[in-house]
Amino acid sequence: MxxxxxxxxxxxxxxxxxxxxxxxxxxxxxxxxxxxxxxxxxxxxxxxxxxxxxxxxxxxxxxxxxxxxxxxxxxxxxxxxxxxxxxxxxxxxxxxxxxxxxxxxxxxxxxxxxxxxxxxxxxxxxxxxxxxxxxxxxxxxxxxxxxxxxxxxxxxxxSQLDAVTAVSGSGPAYYFLLMESMIESAQALGLDAQASRQLVVETARGAALMACEPDTDPATLRRNVTSPGGTTEAALNVMQAENLSHIVDRALLAAKQRAETLATEFGSKA
Ligand SMILES: NC(=O)c1ccc[n+]([C@@H]2O[C@H](COP(=O)([O-])OP(=O)(O)OC[C@H]3O[C@@H](n4cnc5c(N)ncnc54)[C@H](OP(=O)(O)O)[C@@H]3O)[C@@H](O)[C@H]2O)c1
Missing domain, CATH: 3.40.50.720 (NAD(P)-binding Rossmann-like Domain)
Incomplete structure (x- = not known):
């Protein structure tokens, strides 16, 4: 072939x-x-x-x-x-x-x-x-x-490929943005730039590897590392209060709509 x-x-x-x-x-x-x-x-x-x-x-x-x-x-x-x-x-x-x-x-x-x-x-x-x-x-x-x-x-x-574009096509950039944000916050907490980058990037790698394991899902993994009254719960409470899931919903919808528009710009009937 x-x-x-x-x-x-x-x-x-x-x-x-x-x-x-x-x-x-x-x-x-x-x-x-x-x-x-x-x-x-x-x-x-x-x-x-x-x-x-x-x-x-x-x-x-x-x-x-x-x-x-x-x-x-x-x-x-x-x-x-x-x-x-x-x-x-x-x-x-x-x-x-x-x-x-x-x-x-x-x-x-x-x-x-x-x-x-x-x-x-x-x-x-x-x-x-x-x-x-x-x-x-x-x-x-x-x-x-x-x-x-x-x-x-x-x-x-x-048409589901526009949703794929919004989720995985553009997805790496969403994780990069979160990493950027965490690196800045780490420095604001007093860590130096190099340590901040290493801590954030390696945490992303480790979390991704755990999520890739069979027979698990992100919600279970999150619950497993969130002790009542602990540090993780304190952070997640802030994210939920700021309605992170609503922000993600709106972001992915915007990406999908943009993919639909671009298809009309480059297609044969453009
Ligand atoms: N990179 C990604 O992560 C990614 C992800 C999803 C989808 N894609 C899609 O994959 C496609 C390729 O992306 P890429 O990142 O590989 O782009 P790229 O590195 O720019 O490769 C495109 C190649 O096509 C060559 N080319 C230009 N005119 C040509 C012609 N008439 N005949 C044959 N080849 C010609 C270009 O040469 P010149 O440089 O000399 O113009 C270039 O070497 C794009 O449509 C992109 O949307 C890429």
Whole structure:
């Protein structure tokens, strides 16, 4: 099976490394990009590279679209007509399968993905949606490719990818903001900058690892570390009094609504 990457930037590089780590051979992968400097980075992995998108897709079974949203229409329209058995996997943010389909032959199998930035470290989570032309085997192939940089969840309704964008696509930034805030507060409590950063970041890592354990959930973990009348309860009482859950609700709704708006800006009917 041959996989062609159109766009050889950050995400393509991570996905290719993930594929190789999960056993794909360099000879099964080709990357295309007009920037030779980008290709030079990836050719160190032993894969084939080309500045010609049409050449990359000619023999491919799977085409991974990893370019910026603004140029997606032009890139797809400049490709030779794809075969009906070629699976297109798009990681392009904000462009739906209807728009992608408008730039591709009718009935093209398309899997649309919403990965997130930790994928660059192999710790991403991706939302996946398949159009009606995608076979079960192609779903499994798409999942295997994205799982090379973390894990994935399928959604059955494409509009749910806007919710995925609001939760996990933008999600790392919410945790970064909380970390920033805690680092500032730690310094206000008298700790130095380096100790504050280390305490906050390592606490985030430890809490995430605990939450990733099977057979547990964040609410149980929180209750387990909150003794009545203790320090944790004192802090959580303040967060609840300030209605943290309402702030989070409003923030995620704003992100989802923005994802819906961006889809209309970059789509084929924009
Ligand atoms: N990075 C993330 O965490 C993340 C998360 C979710 C979704 N995404 C989506 O993934 C896609 C790729 O993101 P990225 O971070 O990998 O971007 P990136 O590093 O900018 O990669 C895009 C690559 O496409 C190349 N390119 C430009 N025109 C091209 C053409 N006509 N044909 C083929 N390649 C072309 C670019 O070259 P030049 O640099 O020379 O223009 C660049 O190397 C984007 O649509 C983004 O929305 C990214």
């Amino acid at each position: 041959t996989i062609a990457f159109i766009g050889a930037g950050n995400m393509a590089g991570s996905l290719i490394r993930g594929l190789q780590a999960s056993g794909y051979l360099p000879g099964e992968i080709v990357a295309a990009d007009p920037a030779q400097s980008q290709l030079d980075v990836l050719s160190t992995l032993g894969i084939a590279t080309t500045t010609d998108n049409a050449r990359a897709v000619a023999e491919a079974d799977i085409i991974v679209l990893a370019v910026k949203p603004q140029i997606t229409g032009d890139v797809l329209q400049s490709l030779p007509a794809l075969r009906a058995d070629q699976l297109v996997i798009s990681i392009v943010a904000g462009i739906d399968t209807r728009s992608l389909g408008d730039w591709l032959p009718d009935q093209q199998p398309i899997v649309r993905c919403m990965p997130n930035t930790p994928a660059l470290l192999g710790a991403g989570i991706t939302g996946l949606y398949a159009n009606a032309s995608v076979s079960d085997a192609q779903c499994a192939q798409a999942e295997a490719i994205l799982n090379g940089v973390g894990s994935s969840v399928w959604v059955s309704d494409e």
